[in-house]
Amino acid sequence: MKQSFKLAGLAALMSVSALPAMSQKAAAQEKIKVGVIVSLSGAGAVLGQQARDGFNLAVKDLGGKMGGKDVEVIVVDDELKPDVAVTKVKGLLERDKVDFVVGPIFSNILGAIHKPVTENKTFLISPNAGPSSYAGKECNPYFYVTSYQNDQIHQILGNVAQKRGYKKIYLMTPNYQAGKDFVAGVKMDFKGEIVEESFIPLGTLDFQAELSKIASMKPDAVLTFMPGGMGVNLVKQYKQAGLLDRIPFLSTFTVDESTLPAQQDAAIGMFGGSNWAPTLDTPQNKKFVAEYEKAYNSVPATYAFQSYDAAMLINSAVVAVKGDLSDKTKVAAAMKKADFPSIRGGFKFSNNGYPVQDFFLTKVAKRADGKFQTEIVEKVFSNYSDRYAKDCAAQ
Amino acid sequence: MTLTLALVQILNGLQFGLILFLIAAGLTLVFGVMDFINLAHGVQYMVGAYLVAAFTTMTGSFVAGLALALPAALLFGLLLEVLIFRHLYDRDHLDQVLATFGVIIFLNQAVKYVWGAAPLNVAIPDALSGAIEITDGMLYPVWRLVIIAAGLAVGLALYLVVNKTKLGMLVRAGASNAAMVSALGVNIRLLFTIVFGVGAMLAGFAGAMVAPILSVEPGMGDNVLILAFVVIVIGGIGSIRGAFIAALLIGLVDTLGRFFAPTLLKLLLDPSAASQTGRAIAPMLIYILMAAVLFFRPSGLFPSKQ
Structure with a gap:
């Protein structure tokens, strides 16, 4: 008797817990969900904050919508610990059912979350970490980098x-x-x-x-x-x-x-x-730097701009497939086109999902308003792709 | 040239040792006199650095900032003692370790909440910001000489207070037998509070002095805490003299180890491997030193308990 009560209770619990999951799934089709996983505590906290702020700024610039659908951004802290990152990213994938994951800052965290995200056929966009490990043979159609190869x-x-x-x-x-x-x-x-x-x-x-x-x-x-x-x-x-x-x-x-x-x-x-400096002379960059400084009262670093570009990249893909994310191959093809005005100007993806872009030597200077920034001294490489791309089977 | 370099490295070791001494002096007294393990001592070093950063920004002068930060560090130490540590003296060591570890976590988060996670900058007073040229091309930062002078001055002052005053006599007596001192009618609780406050202030002073050299950031006290414990174990718990000599010893062994180990290994290995292993071996030397001291003198170089 007792046993069957327990079973009945269990069944009731399961049906209750299944309900929100179902309603979430229905909701996921109405809006675009992006999980942002960066380091917001520990030694890398400032970098993570910049990436988070850059992403939020982009979403704000897009009016909170991508391809006509509302965007929901869920930010989590990986605490710069690979085991924590795996737990958190699984939460994003299984509980929140995000469509895109943006992160992380550090390569060792990427090593921990790359497999769970890409195996779940969810797009992973790294706004900073660009290790060689995923640039060659292990390149993946679900993985894109908006920064550089380290x-x-x-x-x-x-x-x-x-x-x-x-x-x-x-x-x-x-x-x-x-x-x-x-x-x-x-x-x-x-x-x-x-x-x-x-x-x-x-x-x-x-x-x-x-x-x-x-x-x-x-x-x-x-x-x-x-x-x-x-x-x-x-x-x-x-x-x-x-x-x-x-x-x-x-x-x-x-x-x-x-x-x-x-x-x-x-x-x-x-x-x-x-690959960038606040003084880089493109109209997008001027607007970005001014907006960022106004919103967060600090000068943006590469983490912020690469994360802003990550949001614009996602938007370009969502717009290209008219908000229908069900066909992953189409979305991947749209992502690879990188059809958005990058803050750095010229930007496209190599066959491995890593950028082809210019690189600069920069120098630190004090601005008239007393704040500090890096400024471009000279261009060192033009339209430069990484040396691992040739080992990537994708075209 | 090599001789000058060696001399400069000795100076570097001395400076590092004196910073360790400022931190360890309070720790050894608290441990020795009160038999209280205070893991949160490193946090007081961090708080000192943050206070001087805050007051320097507020007043625009490092000297004024330091003058305000020291009493504030003292008050902060007393506050911690009254609120938390006082209730732990009668508990066993494990309880003390747990509670003070909790204080570390709490305060590391608290400074992040108040000042943010980004490291803060503290400017050196202009007059002391340069470097003096020792020989051709060999420069030495003036501020590090100031640290050496300040460390030696505090060491001398502590020596005089501990060895020549009544208060110092009580502290020494407390370190060797606290129960007896209490039985003789001395208010041992008040003595504890004074020792604790001064210890916290010294750690805060060390934090304030290194603030212009090192970045002021959450968790900056965690690394030095371990070294401070090594110092008091080598020096003998409760002994200021022991802490002074052990701190200098560790400062010198660590700095010279980093300098000589790669150079010596180059005779045996290829340059790249020597540079890598040498610098990896050097930090181990202080622990080897500690093990050796404990083997020959289990209660440290200058034990205060008989």
């Missing part, structure tokens, strides 16, 4: 160092996979002598011992990849050690608009590699 940014520095005729350079990077990619990226174009490959333990905050060594070795330039808080410290200490006036500082992901509020004057004159 190696390309590092390659800019090696290329510039070679062109400027530096004879000996000093490399400095955290001791983990991305740091090794940095060294490999620099070596692609730089043929001179590398006097030191300095792999710093992750989390190092005081670089004085390293800086003393640089001062005594007197290289022609220091090339570094030092993201986040490590970069903030390195930049300040580099300037304090009096090295900035003597040895050029070329970096990737070390001086940008997300770190400049903390680095301020110490970063002025430092070089970076990028």
Whole structure:
């Protein structure tokens, strides 16, 4: 008797819980659902906030609609932990039944969520992370990148160092996979002598011992990849050690608009590699930068603009299929066309879903209003595609 | 040239050691006198850095900011003591670890809520912002010399207070036998509160001094906490003198290890591998040092309990 009561209760529960799922499914056809998964806490919080804000700004610019349908944006925090990211992204796919997932910021998180999202035949658009792992053989029709392939940014520095005729350079990077990619990226174009490959333990905050060594070795330039808080410290200490006036500082992901509020004057004159800068001269970019600054009271960094482009990319695909997302092949074909006015101007996808675009050397400057930003010094690569695309079977 | 570089690296080690000393001094007293494990000590270092950042922005001057931040750090330490820590003194160590770990999580989130997740910038006073040229091409930042001077001055002041005043005598007595001091009619609770407040202020001072060099961000105290515990274990719990010597030892071993290990390994390995392994080995040296000290002197170099 008791047993059957339990069973009846269970059946009742199941029918109740099945109801909202059904009604959600019906609702999903009336509006476009986008899940945004970025790091909003921990060391990468600022980058995630920029990506989230850039995406929301784009949706606002679109009047909250894509292809005539209302857009619902669901933002979740991956906490910069791969296991948390998997749980959260499964929530987006199974509970919220999103049509698109935008994220993440970091490559290791992408490694965790790429499979669950693409296997669910849901489109994944990365507004930042662009590892080589999904650019070659493992390319996927459900995966698009609006940023760059990671190696390309590092390659800019090696290329510039070679062109400027530096004879000996000093490399400095955290001791983990991305740091090794940095060294490999620099070596692609730089043929001179590398006097030191300095792999710093992750989390190092005081670089004085390293800086003393640089001062005594007197290289022609220091090339570094030092993201986040490590970069903030390195930049300040580099300037304090009096090295900035003597040895050029070329970096990737070390001086940008997300770190400049903390680095301020110490970063002025430092070089970076990028696919964009707030000063990039396109009408879309001028409008974007002005709107972003007005809405969030800070200068946008690449994370914000790439995320804005991700929203515009989704919109272009939804419009092309007239809001009917049922035929995934059609949607994929529309996505690949990248038929939208990118903030960076010229932009299209290579066969692997990674961008073909221009790359620049940038330099930090102080604006008239006292805020800091990167500015374009010169174009380094034009319409540049990554070197893994040839291994991708898709055409 | 190499000799100058070695000397500069010794200076770097000294400066790092003195910062560790400022943090460890409070920790060793709190642990030694009250037998209280305060994991939240590192958070007080972070709070000091945030306070100086906030007050410097408000007043426009680092000196004024520091002058306001120190009493504020003291008050904050006392507040924590009265609200939370006081109720934990009689509990066992595991309860203290759990509760103070909770304080770390709470305060890390709290500063993020108040000041945001982005690192803050604190400007060095203009007069002290440059670098002096030691030899041709070798520059040394003036602010780091200021830190060395401030660390030595605090060390001397603490030495005088602990060894030459009545209060210091009580602190030393408390560190070796708290129950006996209490039985002799000393208000041990008040003594605890004073020690705690001063310890918090010293950690806050360390945070304030490094704020212009390091980024002020949530969680910045978590890493130094571990090193501070290593310092007090090597130095002997409850001993200011031990903390001073152990802090300098660790500062020097860590900095010189990072400098010499890659250079020495180059004799054995190819340059790239030597650079990589050398820098990976160096951070281990302080823990090897700790293990060695504990093997030969299980209660540290200068134990205060007999």
